[in-house]
Amino acid sequence: MGGLIIDKQEINKYINYLFIAYAFSFPVSKAAVSLLEFVIFILWVYKGEWNYRYHLLKDNPLILSLSALIILSLISVFWASSLGYALDYISKYYHFLMIFIFYTALEKKYVTNILTAFLMSMLLSELLSYGIYFELFQFKNATVHMPTPFMHHVTYSVVLVFTSTILLSNIFSHEELKSKILSILFFITIVINLFINGGRTGQIVFIVLIATFFLMRIKDKLKAILIATIIIVSTFFIAYNFSNNFNQRVHQLEKGFNKAIYEKDYTDQGGMRISMIMIGTQTFFDNFVLGTGIGNVMKDANHYSTVNNYKTRDMNMFADFHNVFINISVQLGIFGLLIILSIFYSIFTLKIKTREYFILNRMFLIAFVLYSCTHNSIHVMNGMVFFALFAGLFNAIARLDKEEASVLS
Template identity: 30%
Template sequence: MRDSAIQTSRRERIDLWINYLIVALGFTLPISIAVNNLLLALILLLWLAAGGFKERWERIKNNRAAIAILLFFAFHFIALTYSSDPKTGFLKIIGREQLLLFMPIILSVIRPEFIRRALSAFLYAMFISEILSYAMYFDLVHIPWHDYAKEPYPTPFVSHLSYSPMVAFAVILLIHRLVYGDEARNVKAIYFLFMITMSFNIFITGGRAGQIGFIVALVFYLIYQYRNQTRKMLFFLFAAISAIVLTFFFNNSFNHRMMQAYHDLQSFQHHRNTSVGLRLNFAINSWELIKEKPLFGYGTGSFAKEYKQINHKLTPNARATSQPHNFYVLTLVQFGTVGLTLLLYIFYSLFKIASETDDSYRGVRYTFLVLFLTIMFSDSYLLGHYTTLFFVFVTALLFGGRVERS
């Protein structure tokens, strides 16, 4: 009996350390791959050292989204057996998507009182990133680690593709805290200031997917939160849409990126080697692959090899690619409709959890899912380090139960 009590006490202390590491992970998430990986390694080692796997499994098993993620990841190994390029599948696809496994791990150990701390740590990191972003934009600082040749946009730590979705979600979190938070007025004033400046920051940092995702997510959040207050909903929608329209006309970067996309679409038939043209070409050619093997696809890691062949056959003058910049298309080519069903089941499970969790964060949960479902049309956001870990971090925190105490 005494030994059991000692073991429980030891596990609780280790779990406490893990929770502090999760908070630290929230802060480093949008800043450093190396530090992220170090923290994840420490979390995993402590999680294994703590024991209590029966209790942890019970918590994982009772979360349908965690099980859905495990099923989706397990299918990667099944699809490896019939892949035309298993080496790439193992090293580049499974090697990257193993981050998904940290969702059930974090979910199984996170304590309710640490969820808000971890989300706050993420917001603090985004505050720092935003300040540095503006400093870069106005040419006030030179970031020594930033590759200005490859990444011309003012994103201090990550690429513009990863940065804008994280800023978009940070804005939604700030709106939530302004409306539902119990902070003092001076703290809410700071939140309001950063909400405004972050909203503009999205449109100077180049990521079109994140920009469109932000617009969709913001409109969705306002409609959902004020669905029973029509006048408020219309007022906030008018204010938000007006601000976005003004930004389009007066922000050269945003205007240029949107107009460039429009012209790319217009000239698609004659000029496919443009940013939008290539994405359309990837999807069209990939559809020919999907029709050949619609059920199970070509296997994990097979996309680059299979696409190179179909691209050479159909559009030899257009550039080939290792991934189609659309996670749904990538999933269909690798895993067929079975794989796409498993992917969509993850989001279905997350939506179900959100609908069954009764606290003020329900709208934030829905909006996060809408944001991800939107941006995945434009790139493989569950394949890159930052955005996959971002997805894992938020789903583990917000979809494991109530954030607020009853």
């Protein structure tokens, strides 16, 4: 039995190895992610050091904001429409424990390995996506029109764009020509994959991230704007003319918005997005202080649609408002909205010394905020793991930089 006991001095090394596996698993396997989260948590608990961890965690803004979200959510079950539904909903926040573990266990020498593992997994996911698109094989429920093998197409599109910024960062920071060429080729395949998929959210995020990345990375702002404009305009021009999926989705969205604006008909996709924002906002103002509690946020949506004479689909066919800010506001009132804003603000204010990581943190934050405007990003598994992995990673990097600076001073 003695041989099975793990040396506590070695546990942190094993946890960091598992962080690498976790980053690889995120794009390709929910089952592996769940298993790794469990094993990492068990090792983290076994290692102990609770006083040290408490002193680390108690002053971290992101940790405090996440804790406030979970506590307020638990309190809100007392006025939720269904206690069982509310507790089940909140239980899914366990994925955010990884942010706590990253903050107390990450070692800086493993950061590059974590990012590399994520890139390799995205390459695997991308290859499968191309295989589905070109009908080389079938995979689960993915189709030629939605060739996303492991994630919902909205999430996949956003993750693709964030991946492209890691590759751009590598192009600027790597000195070897071979590494630069491989990163450029990978970047091109990522962009093509983005536009043969149906994720319009990611395509909007692409515009914002490419423009922001070059403005942050290049000192000559005129040059940065010129490069970003050329990449964005040429990409969308080529995609519109050569990608049937992109072309059709653009016209589909345009049709939906036109029907909503000119005919007050919100039944198409673009119109439903508009109606959800209007109905969700009204629901929030009618429950401004406490919210409706964690539960079925859509339970009164049809009522609001009828009262306002909105022509919509049956709102009960949707699980939520497809917008984190509206969902949280409806569920938890103004205090919930302030907490979710504080979560994102705490990531924005992270002090990261290494320029590449500082820029990537900004890229992740922008991508996730925009993603959250069109999806319930902090309740679906892939969205939560995406957040836990990279918010946890960058939050921990900031802690390591702070400790390093205090030692040097």
